Amino acid sequence: MQEESVLSEISSEAATAATSFRDVVLSMSETKSGLVARRPTDLSLKIIKDGSESVSTEQQSPKTRITEPTPIAASKSSKYVKSHDLAFKDLQYRVKSGFLKSEIKTILKGICGNFKAGDLTAIIGPSGAGKSTLLNILSGYTTRNIQGEITVNGSPRELKKFYTQSAYIMQDTELQQFLTVMEAMHFSVNLKVGDQLGRSAKKERIKRILEAIGMYETRQTESGHLSGGQKKRLSVALELVTNPPIMFLDEPTSGLDSSTSTQLISLLKKLADEGRTIICTIHQPSALMFQMFDHLFAIADGQCIYTGSTSNLVPFLSELNLKCPESYNPADYLLEIATNDYGPQNPRLVKKLENGLLETYRKKPGNVTAQVDAMQAVEQMMEAGLMTPVTAPIIETTLSTPMATIEEEIPAAAWGSKEMTSGGCFVELESKKDCRKKKKKLSIQIDPSKLCPHESRYMSSFSNQLILLLQRTFLILWRDKSLTRSRIIIHALMGTFVGILYYGIGNDASNMLNNFRYIFFSIMFLMYTSFSSIILNFPLEFPMVSREHFNRWYSLRAYYMALTLADIPIQLICTLIFVVISYVLTNQPLEIYRLVLFFGMTVMASLVAQSIGLVVGATFNVKNGAIFGPFFISPFLIFSGFFVQMRDVHELMHWLFHISFLKYALEGSSLAIFGYERSKLDCNEIFCQYVRPNRFLQVIGMEDGSYLFATAALTFIFVMLRLISFYIMSYRLRMSR
Numbered sequence: 001m002q003e004e005s006v007l008s009e010i011s012s013e014a015a016t017a018a019t020s021f022r023d024v025v026l027s028m029s030e031t032k033s034g035l036v037a038r039r040p041t042d043l044s045l046k047i048i049k050d051g052s053e054s055v056s057t058e059q060q061s062p063k064t065r066i067t068e069p070t071p072i073a074a075s076k077s078s079k080y081v082k083s084h085d086l087a088f089k090d091l092q093y094r095v096k097s098g099f100l101k102s103e104i105k106t107i108l109k110g111i112c113g114n115f116k117a118g119d120l121t122a123i124i125g126p127s128g129a130g131k132s133t134l135l136n137i138l139s140g141y142t143t144r145n146i147q148g149e150i151t152v153n154g155s156p157r158e159l160k161k162f163y164t165q166s167a168y169i170m171q172d173t174e175l176q177q178f179l180t181v182m183e184a185m186h187f188s189v190n191l192k193v194g195d196q197l198g199r200s201a202k203k204e205r206i207k208r209i210l211e212a213i214g215m216y217e218t219r220q221t222e223s224g225h226l227s228g229g230q231k232k233r234l235s236v237a238l239e240l241v242t243n244p245p246i247m248f249l250d251e252p253t254s255g256l257d258s259s260t261s262t263q264l265i266s267l268l269k270k271l272a273d274e275g276r277t278i279i280c281t282i283h284q285p286s287a288l289m290f291q292m293f294d295h296l297f298a299i300a301d302g303q304c305i306y307t308g309s310t311s312n313l314v315p316f317l318s319e320l321n322l323k324c325p326e327s328y329n330p331a332d333y334l335l336e337i338a339t340n341d342y343g344p345q346n347p348r349l350v351k352k353l354e355n356g357l358l359e360t361y362r363k364k365p366g367n368v369t370a371q372v373d374a375m376q377a378v379e380q381m382m383e384a385g386l387m388t389p390v391t392a393p394i395i396e397t398t399l400s401t402p403m404a405t406i407e408e409e410i411p412a413a414a415w416g417s418k419e420m421t422s423g424g425c426f427v428e429l430e431s432k433k434d435c436r437k438k439k440k441k442l443s444i445q446i447d448p449s450k451l452c453p454h455e456s457r458y459m460s461s462f463s464n465q466l467i468l469l470l471q472r473t474f475l476i477l478w479r480d481k482s483l484t485r486s487r488i489i490i491h492a493l494m495g496t497f498v499g500i501l502y503y504g505i506g507n508d509a510s511n512m513l514n515n516f517r518y519i520f521f522s523i524m525f526l527m528y529t530s531f532s533s534i535i536l537n538f539p540l541e542f543p544m545v546s547r548e549h550f551n552r553w554y555s556l557r558a559y560y561m562a563l564t565l566a567d568i569p570i571q572l573i574c575t576l577i578f579v580v581i582s583y584v585l586t587n588q589p590l591e592i593y594r595l596v597l598f599f600g601m602t603v604m605a606s607l608v609a610q611s612i613g614l615v616v617g618a619t620f621n622v623k624n625g626a627i628f629g630p631f632f633i634s635p636f637l638i639f640s641g642f643f644v645q646m647r648d649v650h651e652l653m654h655w656l657f658h659i660s661f662l663k664y665a666l667e668g669s670s671l672a673i674f675g676y677e678r679s680k681l682d683c684n685e686i687f688c689q690y691v692r693p694n695r696f697l698q699v700i701g702m703e704d705g706s707y708l709f710a711t712a713a714l715t716f717i718f719v720m721l722r723l724i725s726f727y728i729m730s731y732r733l734r735m736s737r
């Protein structure tokens with residue numbers, strides 16, 4: 001009777017859908033007749049009395065019966081998160097390694113596993129066991145050289161669809177350090193959710209997430225100033241904006257102290273309790289953290305040495321005569337076994353568990369208080385102010401309109417078929433164009449996985465991605481003034497220095513050669529500054545781009561365009577400052593069209609040099625880029641026409657002049673200053689060889705040059721280099737997996 005009244009009280013409470021695990025713990029601690037837990041979101045009831053646990057699936061009924069004990073992980077779906085069980089069987093992963101890639105190394109050896117919705121799973125194992133490899137494969141980050149079966153809810157995993165359902169938080173949490181927490185969330189929600197939510201709904205979502213993870217108060221703090229734990233929580237929050245039902249985290253606690261790690265794991269536990277499938281690799285969980293996991297999946301040398309609940313680990317090991325000492329953390333003991341501290345035990349463990357296939361140890365035994373106690377201990381620490389309270393945010397699924405309504409919005413005649421295809425497109429369409437046209441007619445929210453496959457990867461249109469990425473880049477440039485400011489100062493200083501060095505020689509026939517040197521130096525200087533300012537960009541941003549691109553924030557095309565466009569205004573300003581100062585000081589002809597032509601040519605040269613910087617940056621890491629960068633520029637320099645002219649070298653080498661962008665830049669700039677029927681220069685000496693500028697052009701072999709042709713050649717080289725760097729970036733992003 002007492003139980004019934006408690007149940008009825010709890011279930012009516014449950015109908016109000018409380019949201020935090022703290023409520024669960026509180027309701028447990030408040031109940032005298034035993035521990036009563038309530039899962040707030042699925043509104044199912046659990047009764048834990050005298051150490052036994054039951055789950056009732058009769059939701060919201062005041063007359064709920066206590067049912068037979070069932071596994072805690074069974075059917076943990078909620079109205080906010082659709083459950084996705086992720087399983088794999090006979091998974092093998094081989095890589096080529098060694099000298100000339102002649103050796104084949106098997107990293108995962110026919111491993112099996114089942115990661116259920118609602119479970120917080122920890123993948124543990126010694127270093128080099130294959131934890132990250134497994135996570136990369138399951139998340140779809142690694143897609144090659146894999147054998148075996150991966151299923152989602154029993155059906156083969158469809159990568160395109162899977163990407164829209166999952167998020168991967170990588171180990172190196174690269175955040176934009178100059179963006180505040182709020183700004184980072186703003187860009188994440190706008191890029192990842194796109195037009196699927198209105199402005200106020202997006203704001204509300206950000207607020208809810210930040211409040212839940214205890215970061216609303218720090219929303220105006222720049223990411224670079226956050227603590228390690230806050231950074232990790234923010235990286236989770238950035239991916240939570242789309243409410244992914246499956247989340248992968250590689251070493252989320254690395255670099256964090258024990259209390260911060262515990263706080264993060266408790267957040268993950270609460271996210272899992274909402275029905276999500278949360279899988280993370282972890283090195284050495286503390287005893288408290290260890291208890292919080294629902295599922296432990298241990299691997300050694302690419303094979304499964306344990307899969308089951310944390311509470312079943314010690315009994316499992318005992319069955320194999322491996323007695324965990326009482327005072328030991330079972331996770332530590334398992335890791336010692338895995339590293340052969342007690343002799344070669346791994347084959348026995350692998351065999352007993354059928355390399356992960358056996359589910360026997362997943363069932364929770366009668367006594368699950370250890371996990372509840374662990375969570376309660378964490379809650380108490382949060383309440384005592386020892387750590388910032390965190391909980392799982394409530395995020396309504398983006399698909400708020402039933403399918404029928406979606407169909408009504410589109411004229412039936414426009415649909416090829418109303419069958420949902422396996423590719424995730426909910427209509428068969430004749431062509432891409434057709435698909436776009438029809439999508440435009442949708443004015444309502446659509447589940448990303450229901451859109452046509454080729455358009456479903458990004459929720460934001462290309463133009464929106466570009467605008468948002470440009471906004472983000474400019475905001476960062478604005479905050480990180482040091483780089484932009486120093487570039488401008490350097491150009492102004494060098495313009496003045498060169499202007500003073502070649503002061504007033506512009507109209508002096510006896511200084512014609514020096515004037516030519518001024519032109520050459522200007523191009524050299526602008527080339528090197530633009531080249532080196534971009535050479536570090538991509539290598540430094542690579543981890544962040546890799547993460548954001550993989551998690552479907554934006555396409556590489558949009559990122560690349562933004563990266564390219566964002567730097568152009570700064571380059572234009574810097575070049576203008578240098579050219580105007582030095583042009584005036586050196587007393588070049590004050591004819592506006594010559595200044596414009598000279599400026600245009602130097603800008604083109606700097607943009608081409610920037611493109612070479614992009615190619616180098618996309619190909620090499622920071623260190624090698626710095627070493628090889630100048631090496632790539634040198635050939636252009638030798639064949640620029642300054643040191644040696646085309647007519648003086650063997651015919652076989654002429655092509656090198658034709659591909660040297662510096663030759664075109666020097667030719668175009670010289671024509672701008674000396675060409676176009678420039679009148680005779682002043683001669684302050686007894687004899688001046690180059691009174692007529694045209695004569696000088698003849699001597700340096702540029703009399704037949706064409707400014708237009710030089711511009712066209714530079715444009716062509718520019719476009720080719722941009723294409724090459726784009727494809728290298730795309731290749732590197734793919735190869736990094």
Ligand SMILES: Nc1ncnc2c1ncn2[C@@H]1O[C@H](COP(=O)(O)OP(=O)(O)OP(=O)(O)O)[C@@H](O)[C@H]1O
Nearest residue numbers: 095096097107125126127128129130131132133134
């Ligand atoms: N592409 C590759 N080529 C060669 N060897 C590889 C490759 N990828 C992984 N390995 C090897 O596979 C093994 C497993 O690597 P993995 O990164 O998955 O280990 P881990 O368990 O995550 O280790 P840690 O805890 O130290 O991060 C290691 O020995 C690693 O050197």
